[in-house]
Amino acid sequence: MADIVDTAVNAGSFSTLVAAVKAAGLVDTLKGKGPFTVFAPTDEAFAKLPEGTVDGLLKDIPKLKKILTYHVVSGKVMASDVTKLKSAKTVEGSEVKIDASKGVKVNESTVTTADVAADNGVIHIIDTVLIPA
DSSP: OOOHHHHHHHHSSOHHHHHHHHHTTOHHHHTSSOOEEEEEEOHHHHHTSOTTHHHHHHHOHHHHHHHHHTTEEESOOOHHHHTTOSEEEOTTSSEEEEEOSSSOEETTEEEEEEEEEETTEEEEEESSOOOOO
């Protein structure tokens, strides 16, 4: 198996996320021991952001890092665990809301694919980029 970064690279639908992780200097962290749970927005999720948002974030590393770490939870939280939660504390420091009443929603984002295994954690694929308050 591969770590979280390599798993995302190999999936092929996370080039924006991978570029952002590299720009923010978080590759070594997400290749680290973990375990981590990553709510990973697809390239389509990033494309939903207003035009110029991604380019702006790639130039504002502190803000980019804050947004990216808002997608990461410490520990390996599988879908069966997520359904029991109402919220989860992110590495960024604030919490994401979790609603498992109709599928699984993280804030306003829907988990489209759960439990993508990696050596150092798990990825849940989401359809919208999470933005901290």
